[in-house]
Amino acid sequence: MKFFNFHLMPYRHADLEAIERNQSAWVTFSNSHYDPALGAELYHEYLDQMEYADRLGFDGVCLNEHHQTAYGLMPTPGVLAGALARSVKRAKIAILGRALPLLNNPLSVAEEFAMLDNLTRGRFIAGFVRGIGAEYHAMGINPAESQARFAEAHDLIIRAWTEPGPFSYHGKYYQFKYVNTWPRPYQDPHPPVWVPSQGSSSTIEWAAGLRYTYCQTLSPIETVAKFFNMYREEARKAGYEASNDQLAWSNCIYVADTDEKAIREARPHLEALVGTLLKMPMEMLLPPGYTNIEAMKRIKATRAGGFNKKPQTIEDLMKAGVVIVGSPSTVREKLAEYEAIAGFGTVLTKTQFGTLPDDMTRANMAAIAQEIIPHFRDPAPAPATAVAA
Numbered sequence: 143m144k145f146f147n148f149h150l151m152p153y154r155h156a157d158l159e160a161i162e163r164n165q166s167a168w169v170t171f172s173n174s175h176y177d178p179a180l181g182a183e184l185y186h187e188y189l190d191q192m193e194y195a196d197r198l199g200f201d202g203v204c205l206n207e208h209h210q211t212a213y214g215l216m217p218t219p220g221v222l223a224g225a226l227a228r229s230v231k232r233a234k235i236a237i238l239g240r241a242l243p244l245l246n247n248p249l250s251v252a253e254e255f256a257m258l259d260n261l262t263r264g265r266f267i268a269g270f271v272r273g274i275g276a277e278y279h280a281m282g283i284n285p286a287e288s289q290a291r292f293a294e295a296h297d298l299i300i301r302a303w304t305e306p307g308p309f310s311y312h313g314k315y316y317q318f319k320y321v322n323t324w325p326r327p328y329q330d331p332h333p334p335v336w337v338p339s340q341g342s343s344s345t346i347e348w349a350a351g352l353r354y355t356y357c358q359t360l361s362p363i364e365t366v367a368k369f370f371n372m373y374r375e376e377a378r379k380a381g382y383e384a385s386n387d388q389l390a391w392s393n394c395i396y397v398a399d400t401d402e403k404a405i406r407e408a409r410p411h412l413e414a415l416v417g418t419l420l421k422m423p424m425e426m427l428l429p430p431g432y433t434n435i436e437a438m439k440r441i442k443a444t445r446a447g448g449f450n451k452k453p454q455t456i457e458d459l460m461k462a463g464v465v466i467v468g469s470p471s472t473v474r475e476k477l478a479e480y481e482a483i484a485g486f487g488t489v490l491t492k493t494q495f496g497t498l499p500d501d502m503t504r505a506n507m508a509a510i511a512q513e514i515i516p517h518f519r520d521p522a523p524a525p526a527t528a529v530a531a
Contacts, residue, residue: 147195202234239269286431350376363463415496417453470513
């Protein structure tokens with residue numbers, strides 16, 4: 143099993159009461175609540191944590207893209223990936239992912255990702271997403287065009303990476319007289335493509351058909367298993383058996399000496415994430431035209447937070463298998479149980495979540511590296527060496 147340190151880079155100094163009054167941390171939560179001095183410190187704190195993950199022995203570090211939200215400070219994740227490309231020496235760097243339908247020029251991502259692939263000498267993973275509904279409010283894109291824009295942008299990027307240029311491209315949404323991407327990707331034929339999703343059946347079918355790694359976002363473990371089985375079934379339809387390496391589960395893990403201490407320490411920060419920072423009205427998350435009715439029902443039923451329902455406690459999240467919190471032995475037991483239920487080769491672990499401060503994040507990362515990762519490596523691995531926090 144591989145372990146990636148997945149960072150959301152939240153503005154952890156956010157006024158949670160102000161977010162509650164606004165009913166959302168997204169789009170309509172005024173940027174007057176952002177303090178640039180605190181934000182600058184957070185960027186360096188978070189980049190330091192990603193570099194620390196590399197030294198601890200995590201297999202990769204993950205960034206993502208969100209707009210106009212205190213939930214995450216990564217509207218342009220390529221900037222941060224570029225900052226990490228030389229300081230992260232061993233781990234892979236993944237952007238999970240760029241929201242393709244929001245782009246006016248997909249070739250800019252083809253160029254950006256090719257540069258990152260060269261800078262890392264092939265340690266880069268390209269993530270492509272449609273972006274949640276709130277992004278369409280933030281960027282002024284018609285959500286009804288989401289799937290078609292995504293498909294066209296993806297196809298153009300892959301052609302730009304693999305087909306010698308120059309060539310012309312004339313699609314419905316994008317037209318170019320010259321497509322001639324410099325530099326070319328370092329990896330042949332291009333960086334591996336991973337596809338995160340909240341559980342869209344069309345996305346799962348598409349990802350399986352192209353043999354892309356499917357990443358399930360924060361969800362109850364039974365739901366994760368259902369979507370992973372859907373991927374396996376779609377793979378069989380496409381004529382092959384999917385391996386666990388093609389499936390990645392996004393979760394939160396927090397480790398302390400005892401279960402009681404871990405729950406006590408993680409509680410306010412996890413509950414801030416799912417009860418406040420993730421909160422948004424359903425019409426913002428799933429605007430009309432963004433997805434079909436069946437997918438909307440599935441997402442609504444499985445979403446960890448939001449929709450103005452009663453906020454979930456840490457006990458609720460643990461019981462549902464959305465997060466794993468406890469002593470080293472408890473975390474190892476639960477992770478093994480969930481791997482048996484769902485089958486996945488990669489865990490995308492949020493070691494920092496919500497308002498969790500730097501010292502607690504680093505202690506959590508070190509505990510995961512020392513107490514958890516070595517127990518899930520391939521047979522006869524070299525144990526991860528933790529660096530003192």
